[in-house]
Amino acid sequence: MAQPKPSLTELDPVWHRICEEAEAAIASEPLMGGLIHAGVLHHKTFEAALAYRISMKLASAEMSEQILREIADTALSQASELANAARADLVAIYDRDPACHRFLQPLLFFKGFQAVQAYRLGHWLWNNDRRDLAYFVQMRVSEIFGIDIHPAAKIGQGIMIDHAHSIVIGETAVVGDNVSMLHSVTLGGTGKEDDDRHPKIGNGVLIGAGAKVLGNIKVGHCSRIAAGSVVLEEVPPMKTVAGVPAKIVGEAGCSQPSLTMHQLLNGAM
Structure with a gap:
């Protein structure tokens, strides 16, 4: 049958x-x-x-x-x-x-x-x-x-935007897979430049609340950006950056920061 x-x-x-x-x-x-x-x-x-x-x-x-x-x-x-x-x-x-x-x-x-x-x-x-x-x-x-996301921006899958208030993602920004970000994150430019002018976020990145990533810079895979940071330079893979302007303060602390959502800096030192 x-x-x-x-x-x-x-x-x-x-x-x-x-x-x-x-x-x-x-x-x-x-x-x-x-x-x-x-x-x-x-x-x-x-x-x-x-x-x-x-x-x-x-x-x-x-x-x-x-x-x-x-x-x-x-x-x-x-x-x-x-x-x-x-x-x-x-x-x-x-x-x-x-x-x-x-x-x-x-x-x-x-x-x-x-x-x-x-x-x-x-x-x-x-x-x-x-x-x-x-x-x-x-x-x-x-x-x-x-939330203001330009329709030309490229965003992967497995994305979590927690609380999701005041998010800005610019026209030439690229966001990889399995990225997590909290409220008030900006992926923006640094002025009136044309063409490719926004950040490129790698897979598995965790972006803390209020962080600003500005300019055509790369944020390496599985890295962490601390809350309130202003990132103006490239971030290597699997590192933690913090501060204004942001500096490397240690390792990412785990293999998948965007999955664990661990945001304490003491684990990165």
């Missing part, structure tokens, strides 16, 4: 878990039923739920939820890497943020996750020469979430 085909939910373990958590959340708090049904259980796939959430958050009197939903649906259907990166971001937040106890939380409540996924939509539009729409998405992300 032929075995029944697994459902789409069962084929996607992240989505399957989100749906299970959504059912449990409604049982625990029935007043959330409308929101959770609309945002999660009404949809057959993670991609559909993500498109709905992005469009609901970015909609305004100038651009309807329906139009934005059509744009997001198209992007997610044509570029599978968008949803795959979103899954990696969601798992990263769950693994690294002690305030995140369910996969459901980032999708519904965490503006860092939602802002990065909206940026990914804007980046897709930018790369498909739909620049004005990309700028519109950037504007709405800034207005709604307090």
Whole structure:
């Protein structure tokens, strides 16, 4: 006898878990039923739920939820890497943020996750020469979430932006995979120079709250930037830098700073 085909939910373990958590959340708090049904259980796939959430958050009197939903649906259907990166971001937040106890939380409540996924939509539009729409998405992300990411910036997957207030990432910035950053981080330029003018952040980097990384400089993989630092020169891999201007104060202290989220400097000396 032929075995029944697994459902789409069962084929996607992240989505399957989100749906299970959504059912449990409604049982625990029935007043959330409308929101959770609309945002999660009404949809057959993670991609559909993500498109709905992005469009609901970015909609305004100038651009309807329906139009934005059509744009997001198209992007997610044509570029599978968008949803795959979103899954990696969601798992990263769950693994690294002690305030995140369910996969459901980032999708519904965490503006860092939602802002990065909206940026990914804007980046897709930018790369498909739909620049004005990309700028519109950037504007709405800034207005709604307090995060300003240029749609031309290149950001990897497995990204966690904790608290996610006052983040600025410039046009030619590059952020690698498995990077963690806290609020008020700036990846900016140093003046009015043109062309390639923003930082290049390696894989596995941890950037502390309020840190500013300025100019076309490299931050090596698995390094740590202490909170409040101003980084103006290249950071070698697996080092800790701190201060204004930032200087090397020791080793990174572990092989994966962005995963451990350890920010005390005594471990770097």
